[in-house]
Amino acid sequence: MKKTTLIILLLTLSILFSSCEHMFGYEKYTNINDYSKIFELTEIRYDEDAMVMFPLDVEGLNVQNFYFEWGLDFVGSADVEFLLSVKYDNAQLQKEIERLRSLADGKIVHDTQTFAFEAYVLILGYNSTNYYALVDGNTVHYVMLQIVALDNINIDKNLLPKGYEKLGDVKGFSFNVFED
Numbered sequence: 001m002k003k004t005t006l007i008i009l010l011l012t013l014s015i016l017f018s019s020c021e022h023m024f025g026y027e028k029y030t031n032i033n034d035y036s037k038i039f040e041l042t043e044i045r046y047d048e049d050a051m052v053m054f055p056l057d058v059e060g061l062n063v064q065n066f067y068f069e070w071g072l073d074f075v076g077s078a079d080v081e082f083l084l085s086v087k088y089d090n091a092q093l094q095k096e097i098e099r100l101r102s103l104a105d106g107k108i109v110h111d112t113q114t115f116a117f118e119a120y121v122l123i124l125g126y127n128s129t130n131y132y133a134l135v136d137g138n139t140v141h142y143v144m145l146q147i148v149a150l151d152n153i154n155i156d157k158n159l160l161p162k163g164y165e166k167l168g169d170v171k172g173f174s175f176n177v178f179e180d
Contacts, residue, residue, distance in 0.1 A: 025070070025072040026071045026072070027041060027068070027069070027070045027071075028068065029066070029068040030067055030068075031066070032058055032066045035058045035084070036057075038070070041070050041078070050122045050131040050144075052103060053103060053131050053144075054082075055084070055086065055142070058084070058086070061086045062086060062087040062088070063084065063085070064087050064139060065085035065141075066083070066084050066085075067082070068081070068082045068083075069082075079146065079147045079148055079152075080146040080147070081144075081145055081146075081148050081154060082143065082144040082145070083142070083143055083155040084141070085141045085142075086139065086140050086142070087139045088140065093135075097135065100133055100140075101120065103122060104122055108120050108121065108122055109121040109124075114161045114162055114163075115160075116134075116158050116159075117141070117159075119132050119134050119135070119161075120132065120133045120135075128146065128147045128167075129145070129147070130144065130146070130161070130167065131144050143155070145160075150164055
């Protein structure tokens with residue numbers, strides 16, 4: 001009797017857990033007034049180091065687009081999709097590019113091949129995590145993708161690296177400037 005009850009309980013729990021998307025939490029923000037809330041969420045990989053890529057405050061910035069989706073399926077790592085597009089004047093843009101170049105003690109990767117736009121990359125494909133900024137004229141698109149399948153991406157796919165679905169594969173391309 002105890003064994004049967006235990007088996008039924010385990011089957012019920014496994015069905016419950018497998019059918020619940022983001023069972024430990026879900027947040028979605030598209031209103032720029034909610035921007036500061038993204039820094040309060042947990043289970044974002046490398047948050048202490050790589051989050052410096054993104055502006056800490058958007059007040060006074062010419063924000064063109066903001067999208068943030070966070071879902072926690074299991075404790076330890078959240079699915080994250082983030083886009084912040086900011087239009088700068090020429091002087092602001094040069095200052096922002098200099099700030100980006102100085103990140104990670106200057107180890108940020110300047111990439112002109114992997115993306116449709118000039119890119120500054122901290123993490124690409126490493127453990128299914130991506131942190132980068134794209135320079136599109138006077139607009140900088142700040143992007144973070146963490147454990148998001150190509151089919152589930154809601155932001156403009158032109159902002160993804162070439163071969164996004166292969167990033168992080170053993171045979172694929174990936175790097176992390178925070179790892180030696």
